Amino acid sequence: MSESPSAQNGQTAAGESPQSHGREHAQDAQSQERFETRQEVVIKFAGDSGDGMQLTGGQFTNSTALAGHDLATFPDFPAEIRAPVGTLAGVSGFQINFASRPVYTPGDRCDVLVAMNAAALKANLESLEPGGQLILNRDGFDAKNLRLAGYDENPLEGDGLQGYVRHEMDVTRLTRECLKDYELGTKEKDRCKNMFVLGFLYWMYDRPLEPTLDFLDRKFQKLPEVKAANQAVLHAGYAYGDTTETFSTRYRVPKAELEPGTYRSITGNEATGLGLLAASRKSRLPMFLGSYPITPASDILHQLSGFKRFGVRTFQAEDEIAAISAAIGAAFGGHLAVTTTSGPGMALKGEALGLAMMLELPLVVINIQRAGPSTGMPTKTEQADLMQALYGRNGECPMPVLAIHSPSDAFETAYEACRIAVEHMTPVILLSDGYIANGAEPWRFPSAAAMPSIQPRFADPAKLEKAINEDGQFLPYARDERLVRAWAVPGVPDLEHRIGGLEKQADTGNVSYDPDNHENMVKTRAAKIDRIPVADLEIDLGPEEGDVLILGWGSTYGTCRATVRDLLGEGLAVAHAHLRHIRPFPANLGDLMARFRRVIVPEINDGQLVHLIRDRFLIDAVPFNRIKGTPIRKEELAAAVKALIPAAANA
Amino acid sequence: MSDTSTVQLTAKDFATDQDVRWCPGCGDYSILKQVQSVLPGIGIPRERIAVISGIGCSSRFPYYVNSYGMHSIHGRAPAIVTGLKATRPELSIWVVTGDGDGLSIGGNHLIHLLRRNVNCNLLLFNNQIYGLTKGQYSPTSEAGKVAKSTPLGSVDHPFNPAALALGADASFVARAMDRDPKHLQAMLRRSNDHHGTSFLEIYQNCNIFNDGAFFIFTDKDTKPQHTVFVEQGQPLVFGAQREYALKLDGFKPVPFKHGAEGSLDEAWVHDESDPIKATILARMFDDPRNEGALPRPFGVFFAQTRETYEDALNAQLAAAMNLEGPAHLPTGPGMAFAGGGTGPQKADTADAAPAFLPPELEAELDAELDRTIAGKDTWTVQ
DSSP states (O other), X not given: OOXXXXXGOSSSOTTOOGGGOOOOSSEEGGGTXXXXXXXXXXXXXXXXXXXXXXXXXXHXXXXXXXXXXXXXXXXXXXXXXXXXXXXXXXXXXXXXXXXXXXXXXXXXXXXXXXXXXXXXXXXXXXXXXXXXXXXXXXXXXXXXXHHHHTOSSOTTTSSTTTTSEEEEEOHHHHHHHHTTTXXXXXXXXXXXXXXXXXXXXXXXXXXXXXXXXXXXXXXXXXXXXXXXXXXXXXXXXXXXXXXXXXXXXXXXXXXXXXXXXXXXEEEHHHHHHHXXXXXXXXXXXXXXXXXOOOTTTHXXXXXXXXXXXXXXXXXXXXXXXXHHHXXXXXXXTTSEXXXXXXXXXXHHTHHHHHHHHHHXXXXXXXEEEOBOSTTOBTTSOOOTTHHHHHHOSSSSOOOOEEEOOSHHHHHHHHHHHHHXXXXXXSEEEXXXXXXXXXXXXXXXXXXXXXXXXXXXXBOXXXXXXXXXXXXXXXXXXXXXXXXXXXXXXXXXTTOOOEEESSOBOTXXXXXXXXXXXXXXXXXXXXXXXXXXXXXXXXXXXXXXXXXXXXXXXXXXXXXXXXXXXXXXXXXXXXXXXXXXXXXXXXXXXXXXXXXXXXXXXXXXSSSSHHHHHHHHHOOOXXXXXXXXXXXXOHHHHHHHHHTTSHHHHHO | OOOTTTSOOOGGGGOOSSOOOSOTTOTHHHHHHHHHHHGGGSSOOGGGEEEEEOSSSGGGGGGGSSSEEEEOSTTOHHHHHHHXXXXXXXXXXXXXXXXXXXXXXXXXXXXXXXXXXXXXXXXEEEOSSBTTTTXXXXXXXXXXXXXXXXXXXXXXXXXXXXXXXXXXXOSEEEEEETXXXXXXXXXXXXXXXXXXXXXXXXXXXXXXXXXXXXXXXXXXXXXXXXXXXXXXXXXXXXXXTSOEEEEEETTEXXXXXXXXXXXXXXXXXXXXXXXXXXXHHHTOOOOTTSTTOOOEEEEEEEEOOOOOHHHHHHHHHHHHTTOSSGGGSOOOGXXXXXXXXXXXXXXXXXXXXXXXXXXXXXXXXXXXXXXXXHOSOEEEEO
């Protein structure tokens, strides 16, 4: 079964190998194939959580990126590792939007829905565009699957799917048939069936098989039979498209006009980890990560644990508190200290965050937000931890807060968080979320040399200047003009000092209960944070002044931008700006907002940034909130923006 | 710049300018004094000692020791130490905790520190009461303890700290008391000499809220009868005239009057390397007021050489970086000033790790960083 698909294909043009179908002509009369050109396509893969939909989606993404399209993805999976097979709870989905123009979101709805079983169809049919294509695994619609999905009648037999283009195939049976000569059990054979669907889609979208064949080579290096089986089924899926006359239409999407440069596909979590690594290298500070496994942050722990060749130490702690505490210990020791978590873990870290802030040690705390409160919906996305990041500690405990807005933005923002922490001797909270963490997009990656420098200021016993008293004693809390103290690490003679969570006297750091000193220290620590220089906020898309400004933060970036692109196309005076720095705010934020008649703040929460904006700037900013565990749809946001423009609302 | 590694220090060099603010008569004073007496003799320069504590009376300790120190948050010192020691293995780290800090709010971190065997000396000041919060019962208070929050007596069963430590696979377990300075100093030295987590429980009198909790073990009238000081290779003997010994009947310790009731040759000879016998020692935990109570053991119950967490971690790192060994791992630019501010690349005192890697290795890692950022599959848009 290792022959190329064309060799099994007696009906179509002979000699067509997968490598050679980069045809330019739009029609191939001999094979009755037509190529239709599409500018933008959204495909959703849906199946049981054991069906390998995430892997299938990941491979299709890689192939899409290599084909030169812009893209965005949205993996959507259950928290249960193996929910009961065939049930709605067990449905795992992966959506990809790819296009010849810039792509900002994974798409509100899909054009193509792949449903591996009845539950996958039931859970996702409403997101399929009218007239969209359905690729259905008929074997997933037997009596048991229908019962588990809650279908009284087989949807493949009734009228319910009229209005969609249906491609039904017996994926399970065809996979088993393809593998009949392989020495594998039925279960193992069935695990290859996602490759059949992937092969078929590669045929449908005119993609080469090589990147996935190479991937399978690497993944199953030690299991040659499994590797060969997966590759054979991938070929078979491709050949199935080629040989079956039912499917006569194939699609081509022209290459996107991307900025010149070298690209790779990247997820938010991967880019975050790389940003931390780059900061460690650039600053020459060895990195220490303290982390406790939690969805959706664990992948950063996994990734960094593989960076030992860079001197990165990772510590899987006994709990969230130990994870941040160990990081504080490493920061005291002079290392780049990081801890990663998600909302519930952030709640546990609260007291230690206060300690890090009192100690004035650098620490990067990354919260990959998920739907809360409490355990909430671990695999669903949300932006509801902003107030927690800003205020979720006892006492007056200010710290910088930054937010990542997309997978490709994560590298730079994580790097910036490290730079601020190290140069300003403060814990920094970096917010990401599940949607950014697992979503992927093309990334024009920078070279490390092009990144700005990171310059920690360590106490030098030979040049203590003001940081020394008349007795020659080191003053650990003496500050420079930025109000930043020097970093003095154990091991350096003459800098011996004690730090702690008790209020400290200015300069000496000795314990102090003096009332004026306390007020002074509270104000000084806040001023230190608010003086951190932050780049001015710029309009991301749209005019510099107009009717409505969409002011976003975090993962709503793509939706905001895509909405503005559409509305500009309708001739509306709307613009989009997106905050990376939430504390301190960019200095020009008030002026920028004042150039628009209205400001709308879309958030995947019940209104958090909007409160800050209203409080701080005394403007009637409009909240726009969805709290469904999924990204905001641009059609909904567009409607809300239009409602703020009298002319558009009346039209 | 002082070169503390060659100057002989005294206890005074380890005192700070801060007033010690424990209650007059507190057992903590004695422990502080013994620590300050022992530190000059352990052969480690002052700047390479770090005292890390949590919250509680005992946790004020770092403020009174002139070295690097951190008074952190309640119960978390073992976790902070794990991060500090992992990154700075050359430091001598002393963890100061109490029965509330270490066994109640920080119990989880304590057991994980012990199982990981991070090389540090953990001094658990056990006074069987909450002092700083003014007199509630603690996880080591005896059942029935009448305290601020237990007017009818505590219904909690107490921890046996030594047994807990052994249960968590501690590689070194010892017990001392505030009122036997000489023995305490010896135990501090043994703790320092052990490579791994040294768990030293110190019976400490809180003369305000739990005065006399350990008097039966510390008063010279009752001490001989109620304590047994174990020493490697020596029989377990006790009593005013050292006339009693302990022998093992199976796993059961049995006291006898040697000479009269049997030969001293029958006595249980202490072996620190035996985890079973160490457990029996830890379980000799009778209420001393009860008739026939076994004497309470003091000394090193158990000492075992086992790889430490940071040694294992740093060996992995050094191998991954193709370095000759963990001693070649860079400590980072903060340590470039360890030589007295003469700039980067200056080494610390002879036996410490370098601040940076050699330039050619740094350059190689920068190139590897670019390759890692690029990943396996890239494409170029012209």
